[in-house]
Amino acid sequence: MDRMNAIVALQQQLQQYGYVAERSLAATLLLTLDMPRPLLLEGEAGVGKTEVAKALAALRDTRLIRLQCYEGIDAHAAMYEWNYQRQLLAIKALESDGRDAAHKEADIFSERFLLKRPLLDAITCDEPPVLLIDEIDRADEAFEAYLLELLSDFQMSIPELGTVRAQSRPFVVLTSNSTRELSDALRRRCLYHYLDYPSFEKELLIVETRHPQASAKLARQAVEFAQSLRQMDLRKKPGIAETLDWVAALLGLGVTTLDEEGTDRIMDCLSVLIKTREDRAELTREAVARIVATC
Amino acid sequence: MLTTADTAGNNFVLGEILVARLAGFGSFLRANDFRIGTAQAGDILDAAGRGGLLEPQVLRWQLKALLCGRGDEWRRFDELFEAYFLPPNRQALAESRSAGTGRLSRKSDGRDGSEGMPAAQAEGAAPDNDAGSAAKHGASQEESLAQADFRHLNQPDETRAIEALMQRFAARLRHLRLRRERIGAYGRRLDFARTIRRSVSRGGWPFELAWRERRRERPRLVLLLDVSRSMSLYSFFYLRLARALTAALPDIYCFIYHTRLNGVSQALRDPDPWRSQEQLQLLSAGWAGGTRIGECLAAFNREYGCALVHSRTAVVIVSDGYDTGEPKDLAQALAQLRRRARRIVWLNPLAARQGYAPVSRAMQAALPHLDLLAPGANLASIERVLPQLLETLT
Known part of the structure; x- marks a missing residue:
């Protein structure tokens, strides 16, 4: 039962740092910490992939080094450059x-003239940092292959300087929105976790953790509203981030409960949840009132 | 069951049993289409050794993180885990490719028949379709449960010609240039950082210049092939084209649709022709049935749109335009696709006929959203249309 206890302990610690994780995610993270292997996170936008790395860094009290990938990123932007x-x-x-x-x-x-980019930065830290490689699917295959080499032996060769070996092995978190199929080699090297849209209970817990000032009723209604939006056939479904923003917006407007009289005010701040014109057109005043009535 | 390891006395023997059992899980998953390397057997034991042997739930989470590599594997894992480790369910759910039934266990009845015909229909007996519908042609609403015969996919006669053409096409595509740059020996723009870097070895004199040249990049291709009954004359031809093109290009995705949409890239990419056939066989339920183009395109937008279609993507739709769905749906789906994709090309086999005019309701609805409507019924007409196609893709 030791392992289960450790998992539960990690879960509770994460929650102290404001991240609500399912037990299965905590189990994966624990495995990531002691195997140690990179962790590949996939899932819809706004389900908290990046937050995992932030929470992990807070939990271990280390630096979070972030590498944002984009189309056309090359080794120089990611590793090092001479000044x-x-x-x-x-x-x-x-x-x-x-x-x-x-x-x-x-x-x-000499090192004086070396500009450290995130990857070099991560392997030359004294304390093992958390290295977040965000949206790896946006980078191209060539860069992925380059990364693969780094992730397998954590060393980097700089022709003029020699090989730089990692002083401490960083915890690596990769996130992907699957805009491109990642290579099998990369997937094999990583632990994998798929983050889904949260269940009602989990989302409620997240809202309560992040916005303790919201009344229990408002939190419950807002989460129910967001959950029913996700059931609809929308082009861009709201993620957890959107729900949190929306609750913040409602609090800012002084809304305490969602009711049909308050539909106007809901319509006012719907832009926080709904991000495309088509979806906005779909959510007429009547549709919103109908959803509110069921909350 | 896992709880047999609790007595410390004969730990060794039990350990061996456990090791074999755990190691077998890897090959069980592999048989169920998980992409797992043999090296991962060691990882399974490693992960299991970290605790969790006595707690099935923990073992499940850890193995899930370790062995899954993509979303669909993630969703199928739990069922397979239970099938393997929990005895009562084992018989009910265990399935392996070697036993002849894949994870889409469909009836594999008659495999005789002519090219492009649903096997059941070609045999004269339609076990899942009522006998009357065999006479229907053109667009039809019902889903066909018959399977197609894929033996002709690898017929040697035309294959070489198709491959040659597709390789030519791929080579031409390679020459398309997009607005990306990289450092090169020649070019139009100076790369200052690089020039200064090189000047360091010359004591600060910019003696060797570095240039930025335009990088060549192929557009991504997404093929959507209509395999409904009205297309049955052409669907195999197009599938062979797709297979040859898949072999020649790295960034290509292929789907077949009729009343539903199925991804076939993986099956087409398989270098073993027989295995490829087998996989297609499993995906082919509904082959040569009715058509609902609009719905299928909408499904494509919903499920793959964000993931596959980006600003360098050309979508090639192959269909005769006989659709039983609402033209409105088709227009809406195409409009949505239009916003994401770089180009949309529609290949219509009927358009090769003399006097063809795109008058069907679906074609009428689709036309405003297309970059190119081209005929393509056989190799010769595809070859004729290729320059036009390439021009559209640039």
Whole structure:
């Protein structure tokens, strides 16, 4: 039963840092921490993939280093770059120096002139940081292959400087929205967790954790509203992030309960939940009133 | 059951049984279409050794994290876990590819018949379809439960010609340029950072220049093939085209649709032709039935739209335009697709006929949203239309 106790303990710790995790996610995280392997998180937008890494960093009291991937990201943007301008200045300054060329060169290609990008930063930390590689599916295959090499032995070779080995193994969290199929090699190397839209109970707990000032009734109604929106055939379904924003907006407007008289005020701040024109058109005043009536 | 390991006395023997049982789970999942390497057998034991052997729930979570690699595997895992580890369910759910029934266990009846015909229909007996419907042609509403005969997928006669054409097409696609840049030896724009970097070795003199050149990048292709009954003459031809193209291009996704939509990229990509056939066989339920283009496109938008279609994607729809769904649905789905995709091309086999005019209601609804409507009934007409197609894709 030790393992189960450890899982429950981790779950409670996460909640202290404001992240509500299912027990299965806690089990995965525990495995990530002691195997240690990268964790690949997939799921719809706004279900809290990035938050996992943040909570993990808070929990372990370490730095969170984030690498946001985008189409066309290359090794230089992700790993390191030489500070050319400073190098040039140094060369000019060294011209009057009497030392031989080899010494000068060693000087110019020293760590002083190295600009650390997130990946190099992560493997040169003293304390193992949490490395969040966000939206890995946006980067192209070439970069993914590059990353694979780094994730398997946590070392990086810089031609002018030599091989940099990780002083401590970072905890790696990768997130993906599956805009591109990731390679099997990468998937095999990672632990995997799929985050779904939360159940009613979980979402309610999240809202209560993040917005303790909201009344129990409002929280319950808001969550029910969001849950029924997800049942509809919308182009962009609201995630947890949207629900939280919406509750904040309702609180800001001084709404204490959702009722049919207050439909106007709900319509006013619906833009927090609904992000496309088609969906907005679908949610007429009558439709909203109907959903509110069932909450 | 897992709880047999609790006595410390004969731990060794039990350990061995457990190890074999756990290691067998990997191959069980592999037989159920999980992409798992053999190296992962060791990982299973490692993860299980970290606790959880006595707690099935914990073991389940840990193995799930370890062995799943994608969303569909994640959703199927629980059922398979129970089937493997919980004795009462085991017989009921256990299924393996070697036993002939895949995870989509469908009836595999008659496999004789001519190309493109549903097998049951070609045999003269339609076990799942009522006999009367065999005479119906054109668009029909009902789902066909018959399966198609995929033997002709690998027929040698035309295959080489198709492959050659598709390779030519792929090579031409490779020359399409998009607005991305990379560092190169020649180009139009100077790469300053790189030039300065190179000048360091020359004592600060920019002696070697670095340029930014335009990167070549293929558009992603998404093929949506209509395999309804009215298309039965052409659907195999297009499937073979798709198979050849899949082999030649890395970034291509293929779907077949009739009354429902099925992804077939994985099956087509399989280098083993027989295994590929077998997988298609499983996916082919509904082959040569009715058509609901609008609904299928809407399903595509809903399930794959965000994931597959981006600003470099060209969507190629193959259909004769005989649709039993509402033209309104089709127009709406196409309009939605239009906003995401770079190009939408519609290949219509009927358009090769003389005097063809896109007058069917579905074609009328679709036309405003298309970049190109082209004929394509056989290899020759595809070849003729290829330059036009390439032009549209740039």
